[in-house]
Amino acid sequence: MSDMITLALSKGRIFEETLPLLAAAGIEVLEDPEKSRKLILPTNRADVQVVLVRATDVPTYVGHGGADLGVAGKDVLIEHGGEGLYQPLDLNIARCRMSVAVREGFDYEAAVRQGSRIRVATKYTTIARQHFADKGVHVDLIKLYGSMELAPLTGLADAIVDLVSTGKTLKANHLVEVEPFMEISSRLVVNQAALKLKRDRLRPLIDAFAAAIPKD
């Protein structure tokens, strides 16, 4: 195992919202991912680097040791399964909720009451399957990789399960949130073997992150 500490982040909100936590640990990223096309970003510490990966790939990188630690949403972690990952901290960043949404005018409550089979399009099939199983509602899940909002508008599905924050995306597409059911935030994930082998350097970093978690 190399002597470098590698942190996996995704571009956008996770990168931006992790920066203050890194600063609290005395780490400054020396390149701006929005300006550079580099995927490996150096920091002010010669033994720490940041790698940029897709949000959904963070658990895979960390689980397999391609990175020692990373930051990933609870949604991504549930869908991945979390194998090989130690999850010491809820960082309380990138906060949103998982919700059921339908086209304006679709009577979701009635469909549930009547026990009709509801067609649900989502990227989050594990979370959605569990949610509807808990409710005892029969659904046909349709796996999508993006633009879920289109599914009820085109007749592909009756409902979607997607992340909601301000609600602007739903509103812009004439959809309504009918059932928020899971609070989402991002967590610090650490490779279990790395934690043992690099404990002396990882522990202070984890502690600094813990002390800097934003309050509600």
Ligand SMILES: Nc1ncnc2c1ncn2[C@@H]1O[C@H](COP(=O)(O)OP(=O)(O)OP(=O)(O)O)[C@@H](O)[C@H]1O
């Ligand atoms: N609108 C939002 N507001 C706050 N947090 C969000 C929002 N959308 C997503 N998130 C959280 O931020 C994480 C990263 O989201 P981001 O949009 O950067 O990646 P993504 O496009 O979902 O992933 P990928 O590129 O792998 O498809 C999500 O896993 C989720 O936990």
Ligand SMILES: O=P(O)(O)OC[C@H]1O[C@H](OP(=O)(O)OP(=O)(O)O)[C@H](O)[C@@H]1O
């Ligand atoms: O309720 P809202 O505030 O509209 O946020 C919800 C949207 O955010 C996420 O997408 P994405 O990461 O593409 O959103 P972004 O536009 O914030 O990047 C999510 O998949 C929703 O589409």
